[in-house]
Amino acid sequence: MTTLSDPPKGGFRVSMLINDTRYRSYTFQFIALIALIAAFAYLGSNLIANLKAAGLNISYRFLGEPAGYDINQRLIEYTSQSTHMRAAVVGMLNTLLVAVVACFFATVIGVIVGVLRLSNNWLVNKLMGVYVEIFRNVPVLIWILIIMAVFVAVLPQPREFRGDDATASMVFGSFAFTGRGFYFPKPVFGPGSLFVVLTFAASLVGIWGYRRYAKQQLFDHGRMVSTLWPSIGLFFVPVIAMFFIMGQPITLDYPALKGFNFQGGIYARNSFIALTFALSIYTAAFIAENVRAGILAISTGQTEAAASLGLRPGRIMNLVILPQALRVIIPPLISQYLNITKNSSLAIAVGYMDVTGTLGGITLNQTGRAIETVLLLMAFYLVISLSISAVMNVYNNSVKLKER
């Protein structure tokens, strides 16, 4: 009798979990998962045990209590008698304001610098290179502090505008640039100003419609219709006409030196300007590199082909290169926007009351609720960052290469 050894079948033995390559990876993954869960369970139970030992508990009741402190920059109504919750919302709005404005300027500066860095002009090219390297390689906190210090030291303070022998004066009598911030005239909307605003909106729609019509004419009939002068006319004439018809309902509130400070007008605080400016130029250096990478990713054949069709360099960039480069630029741009939003939490360095300054700063200190406020802060930044990602991903999907 010959005994043939059959291939092993069925019989599952425990040792196979380690020895059999089919199961080994599952075994290790399972062990790692258990270890991870155990580690988090330990940290959680340790936290609860320690809080209990210290006689503390987790409670969000403090959010409903009066905050008791004042905030200088308020986008919504807020007094020291408002709740901690409202103080947190004021801070959140301040964070969003600085993030949105800085994202905008960073994008504009970044795109311009990125394009200029590829210039054939040696000087421009090198200057942009120096800018990028300097700003990219120094921490943003240092930039914020430097800009704030220079801002405060260089610009005149309100007291220098005072008196007969004032050493500083307002620009055009309506703009004041002081070390405490910039003061601008503020438009005041009187009764009837709604019509002026509506007229303005209508003329914007009109300009858009007219340009569409001009394009249609060009494509359908090959006729060039002038768009520049009609657009300018549409922009100004109806609004100005309506403005006078309604009896000049919109007036300007000029800032004026009263007491210690300028009063009236729009006040952009030094902390806001320094923070926004620092975040913009710091992040713009990174965006410039993204833009440069995106443009370089488009083969030179495209440029040459466009040039041979007779397009001017500006049009080559706008119509051929940038639309394709955007596909490469957008994904890293998203993370730069997220960086701006998160870096805005350095605001307290210059006394800007963002959400880290109100909820994570003063509220945390006055109530002592460290864990609760930090959890709230984390949730806030997480929600904001994920929202930015979501919006930008939608945009990315609209510009990315459509594969069919």
Place this chain on the structure above:
Amino acid sequence: MKKSVFFGAMTVASLAAGVAAAGTLDDVKARGKLNCGVTTGLVGFAAPDANGEWQGFDVGVCRAIAAAVLGDPKAVEFVPTTGKTRFTALASGEIDVLARNTTWTFSRDVDLKFEFAGVNYYDGQGFMVPKALGVSSAKELDGATVCIQTGTTTELNLADFFRTNNISYEPVPIETNAEAQPLYLEGACDVYTTDASGLAATRAAFENPGDHVVLPEIISKEPLGPLVRHGDNEWGDVVRWTLNALIAAEEVGITSANIAELGAAAGNNPEINRILGTEGTLGEMLGLSADWAKNAIMAGGNYAEIFEKNIGENTPIGLSRGLNAQWTDGGLLYVPPFR
């Protein structure tokens, strides 16, 4: 078997974490060093001198505690804290005692679970303005820009003061005293507000102190004192009675000049004897050596000596004793008897 060891270890670990809050006295003795939380730098109260040695009124308290517990006033690790980080540092056990002109308030004592060991300086919040502004009262500050240290009681007092007087202001929150100085001097704020003692100390550090005035209004009560974690009463007692010993020493006339003589043998004043450990067992009751208070007083002298050396009238800060005089001199310093 293995499992039980694992769970056992986990239980021990979580228990140990819970117990760490208690037994600070033993921890300090075992470590051989006191971790003392101070400011990041306020001349006269706590600031490193030219040699990098910490000097000041609050530092004196730290050194006295270290001398009482360890017998060595130099056995202190100074941990600079800001208004924001101080409570976390204390609650987490990073420091054993916080001596950082911290105001004793209800919520800090009760809600934040700290224990104030006493008051070493009775203070109140004031305002400093440049003389050139021509302001003589805080009520004339309508519309002023006010620099203020964030995370302090001064922030809340300020809001209350301006609200009750129905005047407006623009707060500029600042993290530390050092950051506030250039902003105030450059004129980015009209007013700097903090505790009156802090204003005096800040002004003393200016190039031209005479160009700035401290307004007469004191808008709050700010009893400043060292604090420890709630629930560790033995350690709280050590800190409380070390501070009391410094104040009592001034009251009964123990100074760094005569302490060696008074402490050598029991004299005829029983209170001095009990403080210096030549009579009775007060040190033993605290879990310290018999000469604990003697060491504490020898570290920097009694309360009056520490005060005069760091913030008194002959220093650039130039604070008078005022409320901080002994009760026998019309002040508020009044310690319970040593017996």
